[in-house]
Amino acid sequence: MPTITKISMQEKRTDRYNVFLDDKYAFSVDEDVLIKHQLKKGMELDEFSISEIAYQDDIRKSYNTAIQFLSRRMRSEKEVRKHLADKDVDEIVIREVIHKLYEYRFLDDQEFAVAFVRTLMNTTDKGSEVIRGELREKGIAENLIDIAMKEYPYENEFAAALKLCEKFVQKNTRDSSRVMKQKLEQLLYRKGYPLEIIQAAIAETEMEKEVDVEIAALRTYAEKAHRKFSSLNGFEYEQKMKQTLYRKGFSMELIEDVIAELKET
Known part of the structure; x- marks a missing residue:
């Protein structure tokens, strides 16, 4: 049975260690995996133990990759899964990583959806239908989308649509009133505003010219x-x-x- 004859810290990554079996380099492991399996010089390792250590190390490396990805901004579970899959991480390892991320509250699709809606509401002129669509693309469940969209109430969305209308009218003085109304309807529809909001905002906008x-x-x-x-x-x-x-x-x-x-x- 192979025996650990040496364990050395890597020069560039001090959180990883090289493990030698019978005086030959065998594999490297994260410090947490080293401690968890209590690896030390003189320990004998069978094939099952080596496979289990490699599996746990894959989880740890992928977990660290996910944490780095999440450090830039909040992400949905779907985004994290895709990021790991793009790096050729096995699905079984991805499942373990996702479980750990939820366990330590680095992932929470409901919190992500709420924050996403608030951000778009405050920084863009997008309507609720477009925001809903973007949340669906990010893999957010429909019930969580419904909860998150409560952050964008009717009065806020109406105010955003009205502001968009007034800005458009000011910039398009050459158009007739009828054409301007048609263009506004098309604009608000593309921006994702529901019909009720579109009709109310246009009705409130002064478009009739002298x-x-x-x-x-x-x-x-x-x-x-x-x-x-x-x-x-x-x-x-x-x-x-x-x-x-x-x-x-x-x-x-x-x-x-x-x-x-x-x-x-």
């Missing part, structure tokens, strides 16, 4: 369209102009007035 402002915006588009279609005959010219400007969201009454102005120039 007639002179609306006409000024229409003239900008009309002049560009006029340059494009000026070579067409009367009827075809008017049809193309009306179709183009109506798609921009302006009323037909204003469109006809502006086209009449262009004809006079």
